[in-house]
Amino acid sequence: xxxxxxxxxxxxxxxxxxxxxxxxxxxxxxxxxxxxxxxxxxxxxxxxxxxxxxxxxxxxxxxxxxxxxxxxxxxxxxxxxxxxxxxxxxxxxxxxxxxxxxxxxxxxxxxxxxxxxxxxxxxxxxxxxxxxxxxxxxxxxxxxxxxxxxxxxxxxxxxxxxxxxxxxxxxxxxxxxxxxxxxxxxxxxxxxxxxxxxxxxxxxxxxxxxxxxxxxxxxxxxxxxxxxxxxxxxxxxxxxxxxxxxxxxxxxxxxxxxxxxxxxxxxxxxxxxxxxxxxxxxxxxxxxxxxxxxxxxxxxxxxxxxxxxxxxxxxxxxxxxxxxxxxxxxxxxxxxxxxxxxxxxxxxxxxxxxxxxxxxxxxxxxxxxxxxxxxxxxxxxxxxxxxxxxxxxxxxxxxxxxxxxxxxxxxxxx
Numbered sequence: 303x304x305x306x307x308x309x310x311x312x313x314x315x316x317x318x319x320x321x322x323x324x325x326x327x328x329x330x331x332x333x334x335x336x337x338x339x340x341x342x343x344x345x346x347x348x349x350x351x352x353x354x355x356x357x358x359x360x361x362x363x364x365x366x367x368x369x370x371x372x373x374x375x376x377x378x379x380x381x382x383x384x385x386x387x388x389x390x391x392x393x394x395x396x397x398x399x400x401x402x403x404x405x406x407x408x409x410x411x412x413x414x415x416x417x418x419x420x421x422x423x424x425x426x427x428x429x430x431x432x433x434x435x436x437x438x439x440x441x442x443x444x445x446x447x448x449x450x451x452x453x454x455x456x457x458x459x460x461x462x463x464x465x466x467x468x469x470x471x472x473x474x475x476x477x478x479x480x481x482x483x484x485x486x487x488x489x490x491x492x493x494x495x496x497x498x499x500x501x502x503x504x505x506x507x508x509x510x511x512x513x514x515x516x517x518x519x520x521x522x523x524x525x526x527x528x529x530x531x532x533x534x535x536x537x538x539x540x541x542x543x544x545x546x547x548x549x550x551x552x553x554x555x556x557x558x559x560x561x562x563x564x565x566x567x568x569x570x571x572x573x574x575x576x577x578x579x580x581x582x583x584x585x586x587x588x589x590x591x592x593x594x595x596x597x598x599x600x601x602x603x604x605x606x607x608x609x610x611x612x613x614x615x616x617x618x619x620x621x622x623x624x625x626x627x628x629x630x631x632x633x634x635x636x637x638x639x640x641x642x643x644x645x646x647x648x649x650x651x652x653x654x655x656x657x658x659x660x661x662x663x664x665x666x667x668x669x670x671x672x673x674x675x676x677x678x679x680x681x682x683x684x685x686x687x688x689x690x691x692x693x694x695x696x697x698x699x700x701x702x703x704x705x706x707x708x709x710x711x712x713x714x715x716x
Contacts, residue, residue: 304329306364310522312579313572315357317498320508320521328492328520329366335422336361336493337369337485339478341377342400343392346546347407349558350535352574353524355411357495359576362412362419369422369491370408371481372401375430379474401425407545410605422489426481442480445513446506451475454502475503482507486519498523527573530565545605552606553633556614559598561707567593575600633701635711638688643714646687649674652712658704668704675703690714 304326310316319325328334338354340347347355358368377397392400405423412421451457454475460467482504485491494504504521511519527535543558544550562570567590571582577600585593595615603611617633636656638647650662653674659665665674665684672680676692677700692700698714 306360306366309360309364309579310357313356313360314569315353315360315524315573317523317525318501318521319523320505321518324518325493325520325522329364333365333367333418334493335367335369335485335489335491336495337371337424337482337489337491338495339371339373339376339426339481340404341373342397342404343377344542345400345403346544346549347404348545349543350527352545353527353535354495354497355408356574357524358408358421359411362421365419367419367422368412369424369485369489370405371485372404372423372425374398374401374425374427376426376474376477376481378427379470379477403546407605424485424489426477426484429484430477430480438480442476442483442510442514445510446476446479456499456502475506478503479506479510482519483511483514486511486515486517492519493522494519495522495524498526530563547606547610551634552602552610553614553617555605556598556602556611556618557707559601560594560618562594562597564590567597571597571600575604633709633711635713636702637713637715640690640714640716643688643690643693646689649681649686649688650684652688652702653704656702656710656712658702658708658710673705675701677701678703688712 306329307316307319307322307326338358340351340354358370361368374397377392377400378394408421408423414420451472452461456475457467457472478500482491482494494507496504501521501523504523508519508521511517529535542550543555547555559570559574568582568586571577571585571593572579575597585596595618599611599615602614634656638652649669650665653659653665653668654662659668668674669681669684669686674681676688688700693714700712701709702712703709
């Protein structure tokens with residue numbers, strides 16, 4: 303078996319392949335170009351996209367060149383795959399801004415110093431924005447049947463639920479197939495990789511290239527990752543786990559991995575670190591908390607660098623092990639003015655303002671369950687007021703916590 307495919311499977315990336323034996327032979331014979339598409343619906347990707355980024359990283363490791371397609375064109379349409387409603391349409395200015403920001407993350411994860419393997423960035427608006435509708439229907443549309451398009455999950459599930467599907471969204475699968483055709487013609491791309499929800503779109507591209515150009519190309523998909531708890535990867539109670547420090551601090555990113563469910567740790571070490579599979583296999587019976595720290599440190603180092611990973615670890619030890627509050631601790635800091643504290647600040651208001659919880663009703667329930675703490679001491683009443691008397695340390699700091707994992711430093715200022 304091809305080394306890339308073999309490691310792809312060992313790391314848990316493999317779900318489906320259009321013609322595995324042919325693809326394996328091609329990868330053994332030469333270096334290829336392969337692409338993954340990322341629509342630009344937000345100013346950053348989140349950890350739900352990390353598996354795809356790791357696939358591109360693995361491609362480079364095995365001597366193949368990644369193509370990153372940033373969907374300036376398809377983002378204007380909206381992919382119906384896995385969606386229960388039409389995606390919000392962004393302005394062209396916002397889409398272009400998102401593309402510039404998203405591009406930065408790939409330069410962190412992928413090597414750029416080898417000309418033969420350096421990632422190729424493309425924006426599909428370059429060709430989709432120029433399409434002549436009549437010509438497109440005659441040359442490309444003729445290769446698609448409504449019967450087959452209705453059979454794909456991205457369409458079928460929406461219709462089965464009697465949820466609306468716009469004609470604009472219905473066209474998405476044709477445009478994605480056309481992207482593959484364009485990349486095959488102009489970038490010598492012979493493989494598309496995507497999540498399993500993209501299987502129908504990918505197969506459409508493979509078929510289109512065969513019909514239009516009589517060339518053999520391939521599709522490869524990864525499983526959709528859910529946490530052991532059943533929650534979709536990248537989603538938490540506090541929101542998305544962004545791959546941009548402006549939207550999520552390195553400390554919070556570290557804590558996301560540190561708080562991995564015991565059942566997911568070995569799987570995630572394989573998927574989201576560069577540790578060798580043989581090393582990870584030997585760790586299966588090691589202390590689970592040590593493995594969580596290893597996962598968090600490696601994942602954070604990969605995105606934010608060694609220094610930020612070390613700082614996050616030091617903060618974790620300081621706050622959770624030594625029960626210490628230090629001016630240098632890398633927790634979020636929320637400042638309140640002395641005159642506010644003189645009057646007294648409601649614990650309900652403060653917890654919501656610091657975004658530890660979203661509403662006062664949630665805070666009341668947490669207080670009742672002894673889940674809101676100041677310097678690790680539970681608050682007994684939801685009518686409790688924070689005042690200057692709470693700030694007994696010389697540095698005017700207290701730690702406000704929700705549960706065992708969510709903390710913020712409150713700093714009193716003049």
